[in-house]
Amino acid sequence: MKKLLVFTKKEFYHIFRDKKTLLILFGMPIFQILIFGFAITNEINNANISIYDKSKDYQSQKLINKILSTNYFTLHSYLNSDSEIEDAFETGKVKQVIIIEPDFAEKLNKEGEANIHLVSDATDPNTGTTLINYTSSIIRIFANELNKGVIPDFVIENEIEMRYNKSLKGVYLFVPGLITVILMLVSAMMTSISLTREKEYGSMEILLASPMKPAIVIISKVIPYLLIAYTDALLILLMGKFIFGVPIVGSLPLLLAECALFVMLALSLGIFISTKAKTQQVALMVSLVGLMLPTILLSGFIFPVENMPIPLQVVASINPSRWFIIIVKDIMLKGAGLDILWQETLILLGFTLGFILLSIKNFKVRLS
Amino acid sequence: MKNNYVIEAENLTKKFGDFTAVDSISFNVNVGEIFGFLGANGAGKTTAMKMLTGLLSPTSGKATVAGFDVFTQSESIKKRIGYMSQKFSLYEDLTLYENIRFFAGIYGLNNKQIKEKANELIGRFGLEDLRNTLVGELPLGWKQKIAFSIAVIHSPDIVFLDEPTGGVDPITRRQFWEMIYETAHSGVTVFVTTHYMDEAEYCDRISMMVDGRIEALDSPAGLKKRYETDNMDEVFLKIARAK
Amino acid sequence: MRNVKFLLEKEFKQVFRNKAMLPIIFVMPIIQLLILANAATFDIKNLKLYIVDKDMSSVSRQIINKFEASPYFVLEEVSLSEKYADEAIQDSKADLYIEIPKNFEYDLVREKHAKTKIVTNAIDGTKAGLAMNYASNILNDYNVEIAHELAISTNSMPQDQLKKINVEYSNWYNEDLKYDTFMVPGILVLLVTMIGTFLSSMNIVKEKEIGTIEQINVTPIRKHEFIIGKLLPFLVIALFELALGLVVSKLVYNIPILGSIGLIFMFATAYMIVFLGIGLFISTFTTTQQQAMFLSWFVMVIFILLSGLFTPVENMPEWVQYLTYLNPIRYFIEVIRMVMLKGAGLENITFHFKMMGIFAVIFNVSAILRYKKTV
Numbered sequence: 001m002k003k004l005l006v007f008t009k010k011e012f013y014h015i016f017r018d019k020k021t022l023l024i025l026f027g028m029p030i031f032q033i034l035i036f037g038f039a040i041t042n043e044i045n046n047a048n049i050s051i052y053d054k055s056k057d058y059q060s061q062k063l064i065n066k067i068l069s070t071n072y073f074t075l076h077s078y079l080n081s082d083s084e085i086e087d088a089f090e091t092g093k094v095k096q097v098i099i100i101e102p103d104f105a106e107k108l109n110k111e112g113e114a115n116i117h118l119v120s121d122a123t124d125p126n127t128g129t130t131l132i133n134y135t136s137s138i139i140r141i142f143a144n145e146l147n148k149g150v151i152p153d154f155v156i157e158n159e160i161e162m163r164y165n166k167s168l169k170g171v172y173l174f175v176p177g178l179i180t181v182i183l184m185l186v187s188a189m190m191t192s193i194s195l196t197r198e199k200e201y202g203s204m205e206i207l208l209a210s211p212m213k214p215a216i217v218i219i220s221k222v223i224p225y226l227l228i229a230y231t232d233a234l235l236i237l238l239m240g241k242f243i244f245g246v247p248i249v250g251s252l253p254l255l256l257a258e259c260a261l262f263v264m265l266a267l268s269l270g271i272f273i274s275t276k277a278k279t280q281q282v283a284l285m286v287s288l289v290g291l292m293l294p295t296i297l298l299s300g301f302i303f304p305v306e307n308m309p310i311p312l313q314v315v316a317s318i319n320p321s322r323w324f325i326i327i328v329k330d331i332m333l334k335g336a337g338l339d340i341l342w343q344e345t346l347i348l349l350g351f352t353l354g355f356i357l358l359s360i361k362n363f364k365v366r367l368s
Numbered sequence: 369m370k371n372n373y374v375i376e377a378e379n380l381t382k383k384f385g386d387f388t389a390v391d392s393i394s395f396n397v398n399v400g401e402i403f404g405f406l407g408a409n410g411a412g413k414t415t416a417m418k419m420l421t422g423l424l425s426p427t428s429g430k431a432t433v434a435g436f437d438v439f440t441q442s443e444s445i446k447k448r449i450g451y452m453s454q455k456f457s458l459y460e461d462l463t464l465y466e467n468i469r470f471f472a473g474i475y476g477l478n479n480k481q482i483k484e485k486a487n488e489l490i491g492r493f494g495l496e497d498l499r500n501t502l503v504g505e506l507p508l509g510w511k512q513k514i515a516f517s518i519a520v521i522h523s524p525d526i527v528f529l530d531e532p533t534g535g536v537d538p539i540t541r542r543q544f545w546e547m548i549y550e551t552a553h554s555g556v557t558v559f560v561t562t563h564y565m566d567e568a569e570y571c572d573r574i575s576m577m578v579d580g581r582i583e584a585l586d587s588p589a590g591l592k593k594r595y596e597t598d599n600m601d602e603v604f605l606k607i608a609r610a611k
Numbered sequence: 612m613r614n615v616k617f618l619l620e621k622e623f624k625q626v627f628r629n630k631a632m633l634p635i636i637f638v639m640p641i642i643q644l645l646i647l648a649n650a651a652t653f654d655i656k657n658l659k660l661y662i663v664d665k666d667m668s669s670v671s672r673q674i675i676n677k678f679e680a681s682p683y684f685v686l687e688e689v690s691l692s693e694k695y696a697d698e699a700i701q702d703s704k705a706d707l708y709i710e711i712p713k714n715f716e717y718d719l720v721r722e723k724h725a726k727t728k729i730v731t732n733a734i735d736g737t738k739a740g741l742a743m744n745y746a747s748n749i750l751n752d753y754n755v756e757i758a759h760e761l762a763i764s765t766n767s768m769p770q771d772q773l774k775k776i777n778v779e780y781s782n783w784y785n786e787d788l789k790y791d792t793f794m795v796p797g798i799l800v801l802l803v804t805m806i807g808t809f810l811s812s813m814n815i816v817k818e819k820e821i822g823t824i825e826q827i828n829v830t831p832i833r834k835h836e837f838i839i840g841k842l843l844p845f846l847v848i849a850l851f852e853l854a855l856g857l858v859v860s861k862l863v864y865n866i867p868i869l870g871s872i873g874l875i876f877m878f879a880t881a882y883m884i885v886f887l888g889i890g891l892f893i894s895t896f897t898t899t900q901q902q903a904m905f906l907s908w909f910v911m912v913i914f915i916l917l918s919g920l921f922t923p924v925e926n927m928p929e930w931v932q933y934l935t936y937l938n939p940i941r942y943f944i945e946v947i948r949m950v951m952l953k954g955a956g957l958e959n960i961t962f963h964f965k966m967m968g969i970f971a972v973i974f975n976v977s978a979i980l981r982y983k984k985t986v
Binding site: 018020021024025027028031032035036038039040041043044045046047089090091095108112113114115116117118119120121122123124125126127128129130132133135136137139140142143144146147156157158159160161162163164165166168169170172173185190193194197280281282284285286288292293297298300302303304308309312315316329330333334 | 629632635639643646647649650651700701719724725726727728729730731732733734735736737738739740741743744745747748750751752753754755757758762773774775776777778779780781782783784785786788789790792793805809813817896897899900901902904905906908909912913916917921922923925926927928929931932934948949952953954955956959
């Protein structure tokens with residue numbers, strides 16, 4: 001035990017001497033949660049639109065004013081011909097063109113009916129359809145006002161409840177994802193790289209040739225990363241709670257225990273990679289391409305797994321991060337307990353054991 | 369005779385912040401001599417060498433190498449010198465021939481010269497079989513000898529060797545010094561740092577550095593005579609103690 | 612420039628000799644393009660809908676029909692109590708449910724006022740937002756319809772006095788609203804960028820770590836020659852990857868390339884010069900590959916998140932939208948989408964080119980200044 005302590009200390013010195021890495025290790029989570037918290041929302045702001053008003057009468061003007069009075073849109077330009085529509089989109093700025101047919105007011109008065117054509121830039125399908133939804137509801141309200149006194153404003157009133165995330169804040173969902181990414185990054189990537197580096201420099205052989213047990217050598221190397229990873233996770237939780245008001249509905253001890261389990265998993269995965277990789281560069285690229293991208297993209301962090309094609313859902317299922325994100329989200333936002341999450345927890349346990357066994361097997365092979 | 373000196377240094381100084389690594393050293397190196405820089409680790413040998421090769425710019429003082437000023441003409445100096453650093457620095461993932469070709473190429477040899485030099489060098493070591501072997505797979509002793517040969521492939525005026533025999537076995541060290549002699553005989557000046565005192569015996573003249581200063585500069589025989597001893601270790605100990 | 616030739620020869624040999632790196636450079640991107648484009652999808656069409664119909668009236672039946680007809684929803688269950696629907700949300704079996712309360716039709720006809728409730732599972736934000744939008748749109752449309760009917764049936768107004776605005780809409784450039792059409796070009800940018808930043812910064816740092824850089828520094832190779840020799844191979848590799856990626860996106864995803872391919876490559880070259888400069892800049896700050904990699908990663912993550920690749924720039928607050936003008940990735944993402952999907956020409960992206968020029972100068976000049984040949 002004493003040896004372990006000595007070695008762990010040595011490892012800590014190494015890490016703390018490297019100020020740049022340290023700065024990144026603690027700066028990264030802080031920076032990222034600030035970006036997610038402040039910069040990324042689920043609401044559209046200031047989308048550029050162009051208006052092609054073929055009628056230019058008092059009604060069309062009223063409607064345009066109404067549309068532009070919201071925060072959703074910023075007027076990019078008024079168009080004067082059909083050919084300009086395409087040009088407007090090609091500049092890349094304009095996301096929607098609103099075309100008001102000629103004699104808008106007159107038609108409304110005489111025929112009681114008028115037409116508006118919305119053209120959206122659907123290269124981004126969701127933004128495109130969301131903008132159409134926004135515009136059509138503004139137009140609907142406008143039409144209702146025209147009929148004021150004739151029929152009631154709202155006969156059907158929609159009460160909307162966003163369950164688990166009342167104001168639909170992006171940061172609620174990013175906190176669980178970010179914890180996962182950071183834990184994976186620090187634990188798996190850092191350990192795999194630092195162990196591979198020792199291998200590359202040959203210092204691993206020296207350590208292993210010493211009377212130290214191999215397990216102790218490895219454990220002493222990973223303990224500092226374990227602590228750093230855990231500190232990062234706490235940092236994210238605290239910032240989420242106190243800066244952005246992200247709730248922790250469920251049990252905090254359970255959440256912390258699950259985090260500890262995931263850190264163990266990531267560390268054992270890191271050790272496993274290091275038993276396979278020969279050089280740092282390989283370890284880096286494997287961690288990056290093989291670990292980080294799946295953790296971000298195949299985990300449900302940003303993109304829902306259920307939307308993916310079946311083969312990818314299968315791939316996502318062998319990605320431990322996927323299960324961990326479910327656990328964190330459910331504990332933090334739904335207040336779920338172990339009675340609901342026991343399956344996911346068992347899966348994580350299984351992965352951890354699996355990676356440890358694989359590492360031990362590889363390790364032995366390498367030494368013999 | 370100014371022209372006989374290939375290196376002239378006058379009060380050359382390098383400070384890193386408050387720390388003076390090289391403290392106002394002055395010396396001249398003759399054409400074709402083997403000039404040794406001796407001293408313990410941290411005595412300032414490598415720093416001095418880095419200033420002369422243009423890797424570091426001096427804080428103050430004057431120095432010329434091959435007739436060029438180290439302050440203003442370091443790019444011209446680089447064309448006239450060879451260098452072999454403390455860390456082994458051939459590309460391990462290139463073959464023997466590719467390493468030769470690369471370094472010869474950037475020293476301005478044309479393709480015909482590159483081929484001739486490569487054949488000559490490979491032939492001299494009898495390494496024809498290993499021509500297309502990755503350098504990383506060669507034993508350390510060979511790597512060092514090859515690194516040296518490559519450092520002089522462009523027939524420089526001076527070659528700087530920074531602790532070239534660190535970590536190699538005595539036999540290889542011996543062979544290595546034979547190569548140095550051969551090179552010096554062909555008219556190339558050799559500037560070598562080492563902390564092996566026995567190697568000092570191989571040099572024409574040596575300067576002893578202690579804490580950034582040159583404490584003694586003479587031929588090995590001259591130094592032994594002055595300090596009344598018959599081996600260089602004693603000389604060094606006496607100089608260090610006198611300090 | 613002769614030196615550059617020898618440097619290039621050396622770099623290419625080293626890259627192609629590294630058996631472990633080759634698959635990473637050439638195969639991984641393709642696999643990623645295949646996986647990412649399918650994974651990175653907010654393609655939200657089949658929202659799982661539960662309806663709690665406590666009214667069981669003709670009106671509630673009509674509402675259910677409206678939802679059934681919508682392409683966005685899959686009606687999973689209609690139940691009588693919300694207990695069942697609540698559970699479905701809890702287990703993520705439902706994305707949303709609509710509750711139609713008891714006496715809905717009665718209230719509507721008698722009181723001219725009735726309430727529905729939309730409950731979305733906001734554990735997934737984007738989905739919840741869209742679900743809420745789609746659902747309230749359907750209900751609001753129905754609202755207008757029923758209001759008109761009521762007004763007419765109660766004879767309070769003759770039909771021709773009611774005013775109605777018909778909204779017709781079209782989705783240009785991506786009529787089928789396919790998400791991969793949107794994502795694939797962006798992923799191409801991501802791949803090219805990663806190769807540029809990571810490989811180039813790590814490559815130089817590797818020479819530092821091994822010590823060969825010192826050897827290079829005493830040779831007559833000039834700073835700019837060394838840098839060109841280091842960057843050019845990665846520029847070539849990155850452009851090759853782009854070509855490979857374009858082929859995959861055409862063959863596998865059938866993504867249209869309306870604009871000029873030459874223009875894309877021209878912009879990619881300018882863009883790569885910027886990113887190689889960033890990689891180089893990073894390498895001047897770092898001494899180990901581990902550091903280089905972390906710094907690259909850090910910079911990349913921030914750039915990617917604020918690039919509009921995954922989350923549209925329009926979804927950011929105004930001040931952040933201005934900040935994104937400082938983000939080189941944003942420009943290439945915009946350009947590649949504009950040129951490929953909308954057929955934009957050079958005249959539409961001159962601003963982007965100018966910005967690339969400015970970035971390229973800033974990063975490369977500061978990198979070269981910082982890269983001290985005197986170690």
